[in-house]
């Protein structure tokens with residue numbers, strides 16, 4: 001059986017992609033941002049997902065404002081990298097998992113979440129920036145470590161879906177994945193946010209208090225977040241803060257109680273508050289550990305993995 005065992009939340013600021021692609025990661029401004037993803041890349045290497053479902057938003061790149069689906073599931077074999085006006089990012093083409101994606105489409109549509117099926121789509125910074133942050137830098141000639149199922153959510157044209165609808169879609173996706181017969185370890189990403197507004201009189205708005213409360217509740221009390229109205233997101237987190245509803249799809253696909261294994265927050269990157277969280281289901285997958293990763297701890301991943309394996313062995317002995 002396939003299983004979603006962990007969730008990742010990550011901002012998708014396009015300037016982060018530009019900093020990576022133009023060799024600026026060591027500049028102090030960017031070093032502050034990238035330092036927060038070092039442990040996450042180690043975590044991802046240990047976690048070794050077979051598939052990543054990445055909930056993201058297209059920024060009028062593949063879908064123009066002429067036609068914009070609320071939820072669109074990528075069922076293609078691959079997704080080329082979009083040129084957003086400054087050339088396509090020099091990263092590998094994103095390979096899909098058409099079989100699992102078609103299975104998810106069938107299952108969630110039978111569950112009355114009428115997704116749009118996408119068989120051709122170029123992907124923009126909304127998808128590729130979180131991938132670079134979590135999987136590390138990859139040249140176009142290399143491959144990403146696992147296939148990806150992109151789920152595009154409309155958060156660019158009013159009205160976007162509610163947080164509650166997103167949370168429930170996450171639950172339906174979980175059910176779909178768990179009815180797939182092959183043993184697959186699946187990670188789900190919620191991307192975008194956190195607070196930001198990129199135009200108008202409030203351009204530059206950032207609300208750290210709101211963002212931190214969002215992360216706290218995402219971890220411990222996600223139901224509370226499902227009641228937040230669109231206008232509250234916009235008032236408190238800026239016009240583009242509405243991207244945060246995508247994190248609720250990720251959260252809905254996890255267990256009610258999760259272990260928060262990592263969190264990072266920094267302000268700003270470009271116009272945006274950068275938020276990042278890693279959550280694991282408490283019924284852990286064998287491959288990974290729910291041990292909290294200290295941002296300060298310099299313990300290498302291999303040691304942590306060895307410690308985790310020992311801990312797992314201990315637990316399984318107790319169970320026996």
Ligand code: DHB
Nearest residue numbers: 013014059269270271272
């Ligand atoms: C910025 C942030 C976004 O989420 C986006 O899609 C575009 C730009 C920014 O902070 O510049």
Ligand code: FE
Nearest residue numbers: 012059192243
């Ligand atoms: Fe965005």
